[in-house]
Amino acid sequence: MPDVQALVNDFVLKIKRRKIEGSQATAKHTAELLRQVVSQQRITYTNQAASLIDAVKAVGEQLIEANPVELAIGNIVRRVLHMIREENVSSAMSAVEELALGSDDDEAEHDNRMGLSAAAVAAAARSTLRAPSLQTLLEDIPDSATAPHPPSSGGDSEGKSKSAAESSSRNKKLKHDVIEAINELIQEIDTCHELISAQAVEHIHQNEVILTLGHSRTVKEFLFAANEKKRSFRVFVAEGAPRYQGHVLAKELVGKGLQTTVxxxxxxxxxxxxxxxxxxxxxxxxxxxxxxxxxxxxxxxLAAQRHAVPFVVLAGSHKLCPLYPHNPELLLNDFKCPSELLDFGEFSDCMDYDGQLGDSPPIRVENPAFDYVAPKLVSLFITDMGGHSPSYVYRLIADYYSAEDLVVRRKSAP
Known part of the structure; x- marks a missing residue:
């Protein structure tokens, strides 16, 4: 099998050179790389989950650093970390159930040990899979339940070897379950457009007028799906200067027979x-x-809010970022080439100056790639899991990410 670090270096190089662009392609490649990382991680008899988490975090830091603007990379890294924690808790619960079905020797001591073990697993599940709440803080978990008590087998070699075999088996099962979960994530990324498009007929009705801006594959597939269901509607496409990707979308819509106005x-x-x-x-x-x-x-x-027009955003679940715009770990914008805005030959005389070192030229050309739209301006999110209001995003965050993984990369202090 190929060396993991070589795969990571190759992927980092592709990201930096912009050979992989787009959230879906980036998310899929990231998930496939992390699947390789998990599959090649060495099995140890103790704390396999922590070993997998450390390996994924180490790779995730390199990927996020390569292109901080592509937030889908960090999203996938955090989702894989959550999967590892979730599968680890599930494995621990399964182990408790297996012990409960074991021999009935010394039943009273066994029941006491199982009670503590179950409490420990429940505490681990609460702390791992969801953020702490007032209810969890007030729940009474005994201090002795912080770790399951091992069976008192007298320390003989047979008991130790049996325990090691069971631990090895659980570790292999954990890795297998995590890889299966990552495979499901890759499948989810592949089918996100189809799942979103399947909801088009519920939102686009006969003789409606739809407005969009620029070019988005998700929007294109969404409109195509409504058109295939014999919906007759008209589309206004804002051209999306300075890249004019709206022209590309308009041409594709006309090719499918949609009434389109640029x-x-x-x-x-x-x-x-x-x-x-x-x-x-x-x-x-x-x-x-x-x-x-x-x-x-x-x-x-802003124009839609002024005229009370519903503003609908289409996005796959891999674009759901668990961080806030004010978080210092985030880099929210990217600046494209100035040649998209103006021709260098027309303004070359403005850029030739005899200023001192550190002075600014007479003209600056900034070409940002992204806007930030406040949640109050959004009417509805349509994702591959269905439609959700902006106020429900926090619940989706709790389902997909662990609180411990919200910050994968920390910037060094200045």
């Missing part, structure tokens, strides 16, 4: 009163329900 970005506010719904894609969904989306979409969201 408008300039500045005409959005003038046309929004004729629109029944705004449907856009997203780069990431933050923990507060805010959206990181292609530049220009915040303007569309």
């Amino acid at each position: 408008i300039t970005d500045s005409a959005v506010f003038a046309m929004i009163s004729r629109v029944n719904m705004v449907i856009v894609g997203a780069h990431a969904i933050m923990a507060n329900g805010g959206v990181i989306a292609p530049v220009g979409i915040n303007m569309v969201a």
Whole structure:
């Protein structure tokens, strides 16, 4: 099998050179790489879950550092960490159940030990799979339940060898279960567009007018699905300057027979009163329900709010980020090449100057890639798990991520 570090270095190089772009492709490659990391991790007889967590975190830090703007990388790393913790707790509970079905020798001592073990597993499950709450803090868990008590076998070699064999078996099962969970995650990433598109007929109705901006594969598949269900509707496509990806989307929609009108970005506010719904894609969904989306979409969201037009965001669950926009670990924007905004030859005289070292040129060209859309501007999220309001994002975060893994990479102090 190929060396894991060689695979990591190759993937990091591809990310830095932008050979892998797009949240879906990046998320899938990240999950496949972490599957290799888990499968090649050496089996130890003690604390296999901690060993897997450390290995995934070490690789995750390198991947996140390679492209901090692509939040899908950190999302997948944290989801895999959550899977390891979840499968470890499930394995511990299974071990307790197996012991409960064992021999009945010294039943009173056995029941007492099982009670403590079950309490310990329950405490581990609470601390691992969900954030602490007032109820969990007030629950009475005995101090002696912090770790399961081993059977008092007298310390003979036969008991030790049996315990080691059982531990090895559990470790192998843990690795197998984690790999199966990652395979399900990869399948989920592959089918996210189909699952989102299947909901199109519930949201797009006859003779409606839909507005979108730029080019998003998720939006395109969503509109195609509604069109295949014999929905007759019209689409306004804002061109999405400066990259004009809206032209590409409009051409694809016309190829499928949809009534399509291309408008300039500045005409959005003038046309929004004729629109029944705004449907856009997203780069990431933050923990507060805010959206990181292609530049220009915040303007569309403000216009939609002004005219009380529903603003719907389509995104796969791999774009659900458990961090907030104010977290220092995040880098929320990327700046593209200035040539997309203006031709260098036309402004070359403005860029030639005789200033001192450290002075700024007479003209600066900044081309940001993303906008931030506040949660109050979003009407509905449509994901592969269904439709959700921005206020429900916190619950999805609790289902997919562990509180211990929210910060995988910490910036060094200045």
